Amino acid sequence: MGNADHMNPPPPPAANAFNFDGGANHRVAIPPPQPFIKSLKNTLKETFFPDDPLRQFKNQPPRKKLALGLQYIFPILEWGPRYTLQFFKADLISGITIASLAIPQGISYARLANLPPILGLYSSFVPPLIYAVMGSSRDLAVGTVAVGSLLTASMLGNVVNALEEPTLYLHLAFTATLFAGLFEAALGIFRLGFIVDFLSHATIVGFMGGAATVVCLQQLKGILGLDHFTHATDVISVMRSVFTQTHKWRWESAVLGCVFLFYLLLSRFFSKKKPKLFWISAMAPLTSVILGSILVYLTHAEKHGVQVIGNLKKGINPPSIMHLNFDSRYLTTAIKTGIVTGIISLAEGIAVGRSFAMFKNYNIDGNKEMIAFGMMNIAGSCTSCYLTTGPFSRSAVNFNAGCKTAVSNIVMAIAVMITLLFLTPLFHYTPLVVLSSIIIAAMLGLIDYDAAIHLWHVDKFDFVVCMSAYIGVVFASIEVGLVLAIGLSVMRVLLFIARPRTVILGNIPDSKVYRNVDQYENAHNVEGILILEIDAPIYFANSSYLRERISRWIDDEEDRIRLSGETGLQYVILDMSAVGNIDTSGISMFDEVKKIVDRRGLKLALANPGAEVMKKLNKSKFLERIGQEWIFLTVGDAVGACNYMLHTCKSKLNSDEKYSNNV
Incomplete structure (x- = not known):
């Protein structure tokens, strides 16, 4: 469990502050709101018309549209003139x-x-x-x-x-x-x-x-x-x-x-x-019919049991x-x-x-x-x-x-x-x-x-x-x-929907890349930070499972830290790159995960949530509850901010300790 000193860690760097590598640290943007009808229209279009068959009709005169329509229904009209x-x-x-x-x-x-x-x-x-x-x-x-x-x-x-x-x-x-x-x-x-x-x-x-x-x-x-x-x-x-x-x-x-x-x-x-002799196999059935018919005709085999x-x-x-x-x-x-x-x-x-x-x-x-x-x-x-x-x-x-x-x-x-x-x-x-x-x-x-x-x-x-x-x-x-x-x-x-894959991410040495620690042997855990990747959209069918699975990951990580003697767990980062969508059950799951994390004295951060996810998190006021400063563009940004806050807290503790000793 996290230390009591970190129940209220300092906020991460401001949105327009610079990253620790010198680059700008921008917030994840919330997409502009769209009317429901337009949003529904776009969803239906992507579901039923992903190939956009009407794109060729745009900006065409009526006669051309008629010709294109006939060609669409009867493709022979398209390639026939070029035959x-x-x-x-x-x-x-x-x-x-x-x-x-x-x-x-x-x-x-x-x-x-x-x-x-x-x-x-x-x-x-x-x-x-x-x-x-x-x-x-x-x-x-x-x-x-x-x-x-x-x-x-x-x-x-x-x-x-x-x-x-x-x-x-x-x-x-x-x-x-x-x-x-x-x-x-x-x-x-x-x-x-x-x-x-x-x-x-x-x-x-x-x-x-x-x-x-x-x-x-x-x-x-x-x-x-x-x-x-x-x-x-x-x-x-x-x-x-x-x-x-x-x-x-x-x-x-x-x-x-x-x-x-x-x-x-x-x-x-x-x-x-x-393969050049394909015609042998193609002609074999007809040849068999001809030969069989001749054989039956000449031998009167139909009178001897051959139907x-x-x-x-x-x-x-x-x-x-x-x-x-x-x-x-x-x-x-x-x-x-x-x-x-x-x-x-x-x-x-x-x-x-x-x-x-x-x-x-x-x-x-x-x-x-x-x-x-x-x-x-x-x-x-x-x-x-x-x-x-x-x-x-x-x-x-x-x-x-x-x-x-x-x-x-x-x-x-x-x-x-x-x-x-x-x-x-x-x-x-x-x-x-x-x-x-x-x-x-x-x-x-x-x-x-x-x-x-x-x-x-x-x-x-x-x-x-x-x-x-x-x-x-x-x-x-x-x-x-x-x-x-x-x-x-x-x-x-x-099963893929109801039991999505969640994995721990670790840092590849000498890089800002974070990958599955089970897949990459050289990927190592970041001290004091648990990084989890959710590999599927979050719906009612998997929200309960994900809540329990994230809780178990936290338990396992704290047990590992306790045995290894490392610095206690302070932050949980959820990589949302693969989460294409979320429903209200998923948002409720995030609320419950935040409560679990808060009770343990930890802090929750989200990395790279998509446009649809951000839109729904914003409408549900979850961004206000978690604090938009805890939403990051990349896992690297989130880790950098968490490390900055860990160092800040350590510096504060050290200065407080020196002050007490002097007193």
Whole structure:
């Protein structure tokens, strides 16, 4: 505890006095007051419009504003006039390449969603055209994805059996796609894209890996030629369904599936070894479909246990707006499916788009992407499509093929349209086992064990989040895994807020720098002064913890001083550099800390509080209670003032002692 002589130490140097190093000692300024409406407007602008999308409209004539507005909504109007023949050559090659991947993948993923295979082709025609006009990424290739397809099958399958009521199931899939589009567009329009940020990298790695594992296991139905299979997605139900039907396994189908799976994995291996040969892996799925169809046609394997697609209807997308189902019995399921699949597709599409944009050194607007995804799913739900986004595998092929703009999506859509109009009969003999092999090969690439190992080495909690998502998806269900992973991620954010880090700062020798004594071995404590750094905003959720933690730091420091025989503790300095904001609970915490410090005969000082903190401390009259002379610009200023007062007090004590001796 501080000495009684220091209960009322002299005030620090005046605000315009000079520092002990010869520099001016200025007070921390209180920001000028702002009207509440203006302050609220600035806060909302920073929260929802950090990129300030309206800045380009300032000081522009009306005609220019109209042109800029149209370019903002339809980015193709911005880059379209600068489009060149050289760009078209690159986009033509890229579009044809991704079409060769989109056609077999679209058919495969539609079956994964328990939908007619033709819907996979429909979904690769209309949505890419919408995205090419409204999307801001040059590299994203639009189409259906395995995880979204599996989620659709899982969530709708809990309510409607796709085999027993195929029409109802189909109509609910369209309705869920509509709600996914509305949700995505609303997030973009109302600038709520930060919601997707709650899906952390660790969550996505675990969730995608778990979903990929489940998808691979689900394909055992096609590989083994089974007619009946469980609708559950957890590994236990899937394996039980597989091994209770051993007498129905088709060795012909299994052999064919393993051969094509080996071919697909081998082509991917070569493409990874030599990136210039990416087209081998890109063309492998379509090659597998062609070879498989020829093999079945020549050997009549469909009569020997090898299942085939059958007839695919010719023609482009029929309208489906009249098939949207808003029956109250199924509306909740459709909305829930749309929101969940919409969030997952947004997270995947935006993450993929930003990744490739980083490689080419350009930026994409997350909110514009959400609007583009939303509009293409809204349009898709009215034209016999189901959920689409920007899958990584297809976008990677598009990127490696040298695409220049979103015109590659238009080329792909035209290739799919030609297929729908003229080539669908050629898919009659396509074996389902080949489609299963294509899905397995694509999904194995989503199991990113290297990322999981990296998480383990860097951040154990992120690894726990990742594995929780993976285990939840594999052993429970996709929904459980997703909720568990998001819950853990949100809990971590709340823990960071509720339990912020506080550390003791020490002085780096021969400098005026103060750093964490646990991080820097040469940082030493300043005699008689405890310097604490608070590393987070102070809110109601952490104010009680911080009060108790500061009190414990003071106790620990006094115990250390007592054992070491140093000069007693006299001052407590709180470094507020990282405290960006404070609420009324935080201000009350400071009042309580001041009382604790006063009772111990110590003095409290604050270093470098931010503008928002100073504004609230001033309005709450806390600055009057602590004394504004105890607020400093830097920790160095605060330490200098405290040392000055310590020396002043010592000099006074020495002079008083000499006077007493003389008397």
